[in-house]
Amino acid sequence: MSDNKEQYGWDASMGISLYDKIRQDMKHSMINKDTAVRDTMRLIMGEFPKLSVSITLESGKKTTRVKTPEEITDDDLLDIIRKFVKSEKTMLEVKNETTSDYLELLNRYLPSMATPEEIEQWIRDNVDFSQFKAPMQAMGTVMKHFGKLADGNQVKEVLKNMGRS
Numbered sequence: 001m002s003d004n005k006e007q008y009g010w011d012a013s014m015g016i017s018l019y020d021k022i023r024q025d026m027k028h029s030m031i032n033k034d035t036a037v038r039d040t041m042r043l044i045m046g047e048f049p050k051l052s053v054s055i056t057l058e059s060g061k062k063t064t065r066v067k068t069p070e071e072i073t074d075d076d077l078l079d080i081i082r083k084f085v086k087s088e089k090t091m092l093e094v095k096n097e098t099t100s101d102y103l104e105l106l107n108r109y110l111p112s113m114a115t116p117e118e119i120e121q122w123i124r125d126n127v128d129f130s131q132f133k134a135p136m137q138a139m140g141t142v143m144k145h146f147g148k149l150a151d152g153n154q155v156k157e158v159l160k161n162m163g164r165s
Helices: 018-031 035-046 074-094 101-107 116-126 135-149 152-164
Strands: 052-056 062-066
Touching (some): 035 101, 074 101, 135 152
16 A cells, blocks of 8 residues: 555544545545555445335335435445454454454544543443443443444443442
């Protein structure tokens, strides 16, 4: 990959949709002959036709149609990228490796995950353990707040440690 890889990536504060940023990065990677980035963007864009929306035909039959570019949300695209990240992590595990340029590139398009410290702080500020028989029962509440920005195993670990203290 070329040295200017910092230009690739996305976060919500950029004021551009993830869809537009992927297309923009695709164009830049082609101009800069950045084949690794180009191929990754093509992979992501290749998943677009799988994004569909349910519709009901005049006959009453339910079916789906492919989403138009305007209907594709950042969450749709983040789900696609997360799927590729999960797949790459599995491949790296098999090879006994920890990271790859491909994985690092994909991660640049995902929002940063909550740290164990952030999770613990939020729990201390917002969870009343007297409502639960055991700290682990707060798992649902915590995961509901963080959604996909927290790893379930990490939340479980934080709760276990808090239960001991």
